[in-house]
Amino acid sequence: MIKYPAGQGPRLHLKTNPRSTKQATQYGSRGMTFEEMINQSNAYYLNRQLAVIHKKPTPIQIVKVDYPKRSAAKITEAYFRQASTTDYNGVYLGRYIDFETKETRNKTSFPLSNLHDHQIEHMKQCHQQGGLVFLLIYFKAHDTIYLIPYPLLEGFIQKNKKQSIPYAFIQKNAYACPQGQFPISVDYLSALDAYIEQADQNEV
16 A cells, blocks of 8 residues: 555555556556657646646747748747756755656666756756655556656766666656546656655655
């Protein structure tokens, strides 16, 4: 049984163990991109006042705009003003959360080259300020999504010289996100609840 922090009850009656490698059959999320799945989940959380989480806008500098129609404008040239940090941020259980989402077709590992140094540094800074910081990885080959808390990510990078995180390591140590149970695509907050509970127990 999963215990929920701060007296919270389960958002959905999910029977999936957050550590389990088995995922529920997906129906509602078929045909959706990973970003669309997360955005749909965030809308679900927001509508039910469970969390306020949004995708961060990417700052760009518009250089050239064409007007094919009077009522329409088309950006034809632009560039990034600065390097982006992470994909999403918001508030959950009164705490700031910040996370990056990644998708890979690799069956055996997650390449760390998919994470930039400035992103890892940003995650570190948010974690040091008490934020809940994590990485969501979608393994398309296995159709599984895992939540990797920043401390686990940092520990692996510091202890290993490998260029990727083995899938077996993620299965064993990360938190599986229940998927595809209507009306939510990815219930990653259930995985985050499991991490919070374990982190609180370790502090006792």
